[in-house]
Each structure stands twice: as structure tokens, then as C-alpha cells.
Amino acid sequence: MAGSNPNAKPMNLTLKVWRQRNRNTEGRIVDYQVKDISPDMSFLEMLDVLNEDLLRQGEEPVAFDHDCREGICGSCNLFINGRAHGPEAGTTTCQLHMRKFSDGDTITIEPWRSAAFPVNKDLSVDRSAFDRIIQAGGYISINTGGTPDANEIPIPKDIADRAFEAATCIACGACVASCKNSSAMLFVSAKVSQLALLPQGHVERKTRVENMVAQMDKEGFGACSNIGSCAAECPVGISLENIAIMNREYINAKATSNNLA
Amino acid sequence: MSWITKTFSSSIGRKFIMAVTGLFLCSFLVVHLLINLQMLRHDGGASFNFWAEFMGTNPVIRAMEVVLMLGLLAHIYQGLALAVKNKKARGGQAYVVNHSEQNSQWASRNMALLGTLLLIFLIVHLMNFWIRSRFDAMGGLAEVRVPNLDHPVGDLYSVAAASFKIPWYVALYALSQIALGYHLWHGFRSGFQTLGLNHRKYTPAIYLTGYGFSVIVSALFAIIPLVMFFSEAYQPRPATGNTVEQSLTTEPALR
Ligand code: HEM
Ligand code: SF4
Ligand code: FES
Numbered sequence: 001m002a003g004s005n006p007n008a009k010p011m012n013l014t015l016k017v018w019r020q021r022n023r024n025t026e027g028r029i030v031d032y033q034v035k036d037i038s039p040d041m042s043f044l045e046m047l048d049v050l051n052e053d054l055l056r057q058g059e060e061p062v063a064f065d066h067d068c069r070e071g072i073c074g075s076c077n078l079f080i081n082g083r084a085h086g087p088e089a090g091t092t093t094c095q096l097h098m099r100k101f102s103d104g105d106t107i108t109i110e111p112w113r114s115a116a117f118p119v120n121k122d123l124s125v126d127r128s129a130f131d132r133i134i135q136a137g138g139y140i141s142i143n144t145g146g147t148p149d150a151n152e153i154p155i156p157k158d159i160a161d162r163a164f165e166a167a168t169c170i171a172c173g174a175c176v177a178s179c180k181n182s183s184a185m186l187f188v189s190a191k192v193s194q195l196a197l198l199p200q201g202h203v204e205r206k207t208r209v210e211n212m213v214a215q216m217d218k219e220g221f222g223a224c225s226n227i228g229s230c231a232a233e234c235p236v237g238i239s240l241e242n243i244a245i246m247n248r249e250y251i252n253a254k255a256t257s258n259n260l261a
Numbered sequence: 262m263s264w265i266t267k268t269f270s271s272s273i274g275r276k277f278i279m280a281v282t283g284l285f286l287c288s289f290l291v292v293h294l295l296i297n298l299q300m301l302r303h304d305g306g307a308s309f310n311f312w313a314e315f316m317g318t319n320p321v322i323r324a325m326e327v328v329l330m331l332g333l334l335a336h337i338y339q340g341l342a343l344a345v346k347n348k349k350a351r352g353g354q355a356y357v358v359n360h361s362e363q364n365s366q367w368a369s370r371n372m373a374l375l376g377t378l379l380l381i382f383l384i385v386h387l388m389n390f391w392i393r394s395r396f397d398a399m400g401g402l403a404e405v406r407v408p409n410l411d412h413p414v415g416d417l418y419s420v421a422a423a424s425f426k427i428p429w430y431v432a433l434y435a436l437s438q439i440a441l442g443y444h445l446w447h448g449f450r451s452g453f454q455t456l457g458l459n460h461r462k463y464t465p466a467i468y469l470t471g472y473g474f475s476v477i478v479s480a481l482f483a484i485i486p487l488v489m490f491f492s493e494a495y496q497p498r499p500a501t502g503n504t505v506e507q508s509l510t511t512e513p514a515l516r
Contacts, residue, residue, distance in 0.1 A: 082360030181347035222350030223272035232364035244459030
């Protein structure tokens with residue numbers, strides 16, 4: 001296998017996994033042993049091994065979310081040994097490899113914790129609160145018509161780059177999961193500043209930030225204390241600057257929008 | 262709700278209140294510190310009492326004092342309210358293992374704890390000094406004469422000098438400054454960030470200024486009671502109940 005280490009020894013691990021039947025039942029940590037885990041496996045492949053073992057034993061497999069397994073969909077959300085997406089910075093759980101762990105390790109795996117992210121089952125949580133925040137204004141409503149010519153709307157490269165950086169948010173929720181206040185400000189600010197930076201976003205600039213922040217509060221996320229755990233744990237490196245931009249956008253919108261309600 | 266109440270009850274609006282009041286409190290700390298440092302002059306408290314009198318009588322300062330008290334109350338109320346709200350947002354089930362120390366600073370995560378320690382200190386502190394100097398409560402202040410003023414002034418210096426001979430009081434003051442230092446370590450830069458004042462050109466300087474500000478301000482505040490405790494040079498005037506002529510050891514550099 002390309003890139004594999006022929007000397008890498010298979011590992012035996014102890015997993016402490018949060019098991020919870022559904023939203024209305026109590027959960028608890030259950031211990032499992034997994035054997036012969038290759039250091040080249042991804043973390044999710046290691047969980048696949050666990051689930052195959054469980055199925056063989058007639059037990060219910062551990063529910064966890066995943067989709068693309070290549071770091072772009074934002075669904076593989078696990079709190080691993082006290083860190084969102086595990087110990088490696090700038091990676092989603094699906095991109096985390098078992099070579100980051102050692103033979104004999106104990107790994108605690110928990111779901112995202114937040115009042116706004118109720119646990120569906122085991123390690124899978126409901127992040128639809130994020131969808132509702134985006135629905136409240138994280139879009140541009142214009143009739144696109146025909147395809148516009150390239151470069152018809154001039155955007156300076158540095159603005160385009162910053163907007164693109166903000167646009168790389170994959171809505172995983174690691175920011176919320178790792179925040180002491182369970183604040184969604186990094187996620188919301190990424191969308192707000194992405195669209196505030198671009199001319200296409202200016203039409204709905206003020207109502208967008210007003211409505212998205214109102215929805216964020218309604219969903220029960222906390223307020224930002226500028227602790228910075230979000231940006232430190234964000235797999236794509238969304239920066240705290242976006243939160244400052246959103247604060248500016250919000251205060252400016254509240255002071256000058258025509259919205260009296 | 263009108264748009265105004267909506268704004269200031271939103272998460273960002275509440276934080277805005279925290280930042281404005283917090284940074285305003287920082288500016289107040291500078292003035293307070295400069296006046297406290299006057300106590301360390303070897304002038305029997307003349308300079309300190311002069312400035313204490315100025316702060317107690319100047320109409321602009323008295324007006325600012327009202328703003329300060331309202332700001333402090335808003336900061337305390339909003340800070341504690343946010344802490345409760347944020348705890349609720351976290352949800353009922355805590356993480357079994359959480360290594361937040363690997364992604365953030367301790368001071369940043371403990372602003373409410375540090376603020377509560379500051380609140381306890383402030384209650385003791387305001388009872389002893391502010392209430393006594395403004396409301397004649399707790400015996401009020403003795404009166405002394407200071408150079409260049411034709412009327413006697415309250416001898417707040419003696420209250421401080423007497424207080425800072427009491428070991429637990431000195432310890433409380435010095436230790437509280439650790440809480441202040443940590444609160445400002447995070448609070449200074451956080452206030453700027455909340456107000457949206459983040460710019461790749463200036464933010465590094467704001468961080469450094471905040472760290473310097475928090476360490477210097479809290480260290481100087483802490484040193485004053487310690488020096489006054491350990492040095493014989495700072496003694497309260499014996500209480501006579503009457504106006505005492507101030508004996509000066511140095512010419513005050515005032516006015
Ligand atoms: C001299 C006294 C004080 C000063 C100079 C001060 C200063 C500050 C500053 C600059 C901030 C940052 C604001 C922001 O992040 O936007 C802050 C935050 C905070 N302060 Fe204070 N503060 C003081 C006293 C207190 C007291 C007595 C409390 C009482 C409970 C308190 C509680 C808080 C809390 C909880 C926060 C964090 C709020 C949040 O980010 O959610 N502070 N303070
Ligand atoms: S800001 Fe980062 S951590 Fe938060 S949802 Fe987006 S990608 Fe995930
Ligand atoms: S499974 Fe899509 S980001 Fe990990």
C-alpha cells in the first residue's frame with residue numbers, strides 16, 4: 001500500500017465509547033477492546049472494525065456519523081480523548097490516522113456535547129440547528145439568469161481569498177463542541193463574513209446578520225467569550241477574525257438597518 | 262421588544278455591553294492606580310489625600326463616578342447572566358474527558374470565576390474605603406490639612422495606612438490582584454475583539470498591550486499594600502477626632 005509503513009505493528013486498544021439508545025434515554029461509557037488495528041487505518045476504519053466485532057457477537061454496532069470520509073462533508077464528528085476530532089490539529093476525524101495513537105492506548109470517544117446538538121444515538125448528534133441558522137440568511141437570493149462572464153464582477157484577489165477561507169467551513173460543529181459556552185459564533189461568523197466580503201452578498205448584508213444571529217440565539221447556543229478553543233479545534237482553520245467581522249456587521253446592521261422589529 | 266432591547270438582549274449585544282464596560286473599567290483602573298501610587302511618597306499622605314479630595318469633589322469626576330458605578334453594575338450583572346446562559350447552552354451532560362487546556366488559556370475559560378473573586382474583593386474594598394469616604398459611614402474620615410488647600414480634607418490615607426497594617430487585609434489585597442491580573446490578561450484583548458476591533462496589522466499589538474497592561478497594573482496594585490505593610494514609613498495618624506496639621510517630610514510636587 002502506498003505510504004504505508006511496513007514496520008508499523010498492529011495495535012491493541014481499549015475504547016471507552018459513549019452508548020446511548022436514543023434522545024430520551026440516559027447514556028453511559030462502555031469499554032471495548034479492539035485488536036490488530038493497523039496504524040494506517042483511519043479512525044473511522046478502526047470504528048468499523050469495532051462494529052464488525054460487535055455484529056459478530058450479536059451486539060448493536062456503535063452509531064456514528066460519516067459520509068465523505070475525505071474531510072469535506074463535516075459529518076464525522078467525534079470528541080476523542082477530550083478533543084474535538086481528536087489530538088491532531090486541522091483534521092477531521094475521518095482524516096485522523098491510527099498512527100497518532102500507540103499500542104495499549106485507552107481512547108475515550110464521546111459525541112459532541114451541546115444543548116443545541118441533542119444526541120440521536122450513541123455518537124451521532126442532531127446538528128439541524130446549523131441548518132436552521134443557514135436558512136435564516138446564509139444565502140444569496142438573486143435571480144442568477146444566464147451564466148455571467150468571468151470577471152464581470154471585479155473582486156480583489158485578497159478579498160476573494162479571505163471570502164474563500166471563510167467559505168471552507170464544513171459545518172462540522174467542532175467549534176460548538178469544544179467551546180466552554182457552546183457558542184456557534186465561529187460557524188455563523190464564517191458564513192456572515194464570507195458573504196459580507198463579496199459584492200453579491202451586499203444586497204442582504206444587514207438582514208442576513210440580524211436574522212442569523214437571532215436564529216443562533218434562538219437555537220440556544222451560548223455567547224462568545226473569545227476563548228479561542230473553536231479556532232484551535234476547527235479542522236479547516238476558520239479564524240477568530242471572522243467573529244470580529246460578524247460583531248462589526250451586527251452592530252452596524254442593528255444601528256443602521258431599516259428593520260424596526 | 263423594540264430593536265434596541267432586542268439588540269442588547271442578543272448574545273452579541275450583551276457581549277458588547279461587557280466589552281464597553283470592561284474597557285471603561287480598565288481606563289478607571291489606570292487613574293485609580295496613579296492615585297494609589299501617591300501613597301508611596303514619603304509625605305505623610307499629603308499628595309494622596311489631595312487627590313482623594315479632588316476625586317471626591319470635582320463635579321466632572323463625581324459625574325463619572327456615577328457612570329462608573331452603573332458600568333460596574335452592568336458588567337457584573339451581564340457577566341454573571343452570561344455565565345449562567347452559557348452554562349445552560351453547554352447542556353446537562355458534561356464530557357467525561359475534556360482537554361480544554363490544550364486548546365485555550367485558563368484565564369480565558371475562567372472569566373466568571375475571576376470576576377466573582379473580584380466582586381468579593383470589591384465589596385470588602387468599597388465598604389472600607391469608598392463608603393467611608395463618601396457617606397460618613399463607619400466613622401467617616403478624620404480631617405487633615407494639606408498644603409495649597411485652604412480647607413481641611415478627609416484623611417483617607419490613614420484609613421489605608423491602618424488597613425495595610427492588618428495581615429489578612431494585606432493578603433486579601435495582594436492576592437486579589439492575581440485575580441485582576443488574570444481577568445485582564447484575557448479581558449483586555451477580548452474587549453477589543455468583541456467590539457470588532459480585530460485587524461491583522463494591529464491585533465498582535467493589542468494582545469501584547471493587554472498582557473503588559475494586566476501584569477503591570479495588577480503588580481503595582483499589589484505592591485502598594487505590601488510596601489506599606491513592611492515599611493515603617495507609612496503610619497496612620499493617631500485618631501484625635503479633630504483637624505490635624507499635616508506634618509510634611511517633603512515638599513509635595515502638586516499644583
Ligand atoms: C475592575 C474590575 C474589572 C475590570 C477592569 C474588568 C474588565 C473586563 C474586560 C475588559 C472584559 C472583556 C470583555 C469582553 O470580552 O468583551 C471582562 C469580561 C468579563 N468580566 Fe470583567 N472586569 C472587572 C470586574 C468584573 C467583575 C466584578 C465581574 C463579576 C462577576 C466580572 C465578570 C466578567 C465576566 C464574566 C467576563 C466575561 C464575559 C464574557 O466574555 O462572556 N468582571 N471584564
Ligand atoms: S467553523 Fe470550523 S469547527 Fe466550526 S463548523 Fe465550521 S469547520 Fe467546523
Ligand atoms: S466523513 Fe466527511 S468530513 Fe469526515
